[in-house]
Each structure stands twice: as structure tokens, then as C-alpha cells.
Amino acid sequence: MHKLANHGWRSGLGPSRDAPTIPLKIQLTYRNYASDQGIAMPKKIMIVDDEVGVRMLIGMILERAGYDVLRAADAAEALEVVNRIVPDLFIIDQMIPGMTGLELCAQLRADPRALSKPILMLSARSDVNLILQSRDIGVNEYLVKPVLSEELVQHVNSWVGELPH
Secondary structure, X not given: OOOHHHHOOEEXXXXXXXXXXXXXHHHHXXXXXXXXXXXXOOOXXXXXXXXXXXXXXXXXXXXXXXXXXXXXXXXXXXXXXXXXXXXXXXXXXXXXXXXXXXXXXXXXXXXXXXXXXXEEEEEOOOXXXXXHHHHHHOOOEEEEOOOOHHHHHHHHHXXXXXXXX
């Protein structure tokens, strides 16, 4: 499989100071070329969590599994990224600055570009009412922290499909 990650590059759409980034215009040009050539591109997963350690850990787990990861610290940053490129799946914490994870999910479900994209709610709260509310808004799956790394990858794989080898 042909991947940008094989060259040590990371997506330019999430804060990362540990690796060089590729500008969005080049990423999209490469994506169009890869699509025309039948080259499988890794799925993009967005993590929205205000805790930098959680974003980094989940991101590393998913990158190791072969996914491109976009990171956002709050709802405003997530919506800004979605205006540029829509990920294939969202992982959203319930408690984020600016608005709740449920409110962000409701905004994503109102956006035609993100309407069909799976949303996994990741929260430390296991309140039954919150879980039911999230389903009503359109959250596809509600996961309670902590989640084992293998379990998280299995949930992501089940929504966006196994990665090609």
C-alpha cells in the first residue's frame, strides 16, 4: 500500500510539532492522484478531546493501526478542520470546551458532508440518559473510558472497514 506515512510525513490538519507537515493543497492533489491510480489511501479519523495526552495516545494507537489521524482540542477547531476536509470517522469526547460533545455531534449531523460519517462518543461518563441522548442525536457508538487500545481499533475497523495490507 502506498502511504504518505511511509515517508515520515504527517497530515497537516492537526497540531503536531514532532513531524513535518504536508500542506492541505498537496495532500488533496496526492489524494486525487492516488484515487486515479487505484492506490488505497488510509482512512482519516478525527479525535476531538481537550486533553492533549488523550489525543496523542489515541492518535498514536490509530496511526500504528494504519489510519491518518486529525486532532482537535475543542469543537471550534473540529468544525474548522471539517470545513477543509471531512474525516471518515469521528471520535468525540463528551466534555470539550465551547460546547458539549453531544452539541458538536448535532452540528455534524446537520452538515450534509458529515451526515453519513460514523461518530464514536468517548466519555468517562456512563450515564444511561447521556447514552440514550447520544443515540437520539446520531452517535453510532458510545464508548466509556478507559478503552483498551485493541478494543478501540476493533471499533474503528468495524465502522470504516479493515485496512488493506
